[in-house]
Amino acid sequence: MTQVFVTRTGAKYHASYECPGILDAEAQHGRSIERWPTPLQNLHQEPCAICWPTTGSWDAWTQLEHRVEQAGGAEFERVFVRQVLRHVRDLRPFDVSVQRDATGISGKRYRLDFAIQGEGNLRVAVEIDGKNKAPGERSPDEVRRALETRRTDLFAAGWRVVNFGNERVANRSAECVVELESELREALRPLPRDSHPEPARAPSAPGATLPTVPESTAAPATAARGRWRLVWVAVVGAAVLIVAVGLWAVFKTDRGQEPQNPSGSECPSSAPVKGNLSGGGDKIFHEPGWTYYDKTTPEECFASVEDAEAAGYRPSAIQ
Numbered sequence: 001m002t003q004v005f006v007t008r009t010g011a012k013y014h015a016s017y018e019c020p021g022i023l024d025a026e027a028q029h030g031r032s033i034e035r036w037p038t039p040l041q042n043l044h045q046e047p048c049a050i051c052w053p054t055t056g057s058w059d060a061w062t063q064l065e066h067r068v069e070q071a072g073g074a075e076f077e078r079v080f081v082r083q084v085l086r087h088v089r090d091l092r093p094f095d096v097s098v099q100r101d102a103t104g105i106s107g108k109r110y111r112l113d114f115a116i117q118g119e120g121n122l123r124v125a126v127e128i129d130g131k132n133k134a135p136g137e138r139s140p141d142e143v144r145r146a147l148e149t150r151r152t153d154l155f156a157a158g159w160r161v162v163n164f165g166n167e168r169v170a171n172r173s174a175e176c177v178v179e180l181e182s183e184l185r186e187a188l189r190p191l192p193r194d195s196h197p198e199p200a201r202a203p204s205a206p207g208a209t210l211p212t213v214p215e216s217t218a219a220p221a222t223a224a225r226g227r228w229r230l231v232w233v234a235v236v237g238a239a240v241l242i243v244a245v246g247l248w249a250v251f252k253t254d255r256g257q258e259p260q261n262p263s264g265s266e267c268p269s270s271a272p273v274k275g276n277l278s279g280g281g282d283k284i285f286h287e288p289g290w291t292y293y294d295k296t297t298p299e300e301c302f303a304s305v306e307d308a309e310a311a312g313y314r315p316s317a318i319q
């Protein structure tokens, strides 16, 4: 049984008896604060944002399950953490964020049940689907089309979207593990050449590439045919160039602004979002006004939430 510590008045529960948060409060009030161990299961408070993410003794997967609960995730999403995610080979709990927003190439924002972001270009969104939420409102065809539009929009923005049904998650978990492992392997394929993101391809045609200029092999070559071939090569070449420049521009703007260095525990007003690396290796960001914003000493500062997320930070569980 996992035990945590609570104080008499605290709204949070603590992973560690010696939580810096409690010690601070003791120093402020000039007396010791009572705390006692209690089983995790009995609690309805939130985990303390200071000691919970940094302690090594915690099962980070349990922590993730709690994050799902805090974010208002469905019961099947917690089952997904317990029976699928934690069994996926080489997946680390801090690579997973829950109920986060992602922007499609169209600019539309989507709420993802799970977002897996690891090293390099690994970006996988996992959706846990139930039955049609408003039966009778939309036909199965319309639902399927909406899902497909969402999938394509997110894919073009660099997200692979994987869907699992409630029933499969609960009753065929092992199958989901295998499927997710193969998706992650696919997403993790090393990029060719340099570190730039690969131009997004349509999911329906995974093998498709940009048109290439045909090699001029043994052409029967009358002068006229030679000239037409030259014109054609020039047109295709120009098209490839335009597409490449367009993609480059999209990815350039997509990357947003570079993070700025904090001065002490402050971020500049031009980049107010605080990015913090917890002792447990979690990359967490705090927006101004959030509970722990003032107390957080940032590693990096970001102009926007999108920039922080692009750099691999997830929102603090306590806002």
Ligand SMILES: [Zn+2]
Binding pocket: 013, 014, 015, 016, 019, 020, 021, 022, 048, 049, 050, 051, 052
């Ligand atoms: Zn604490």
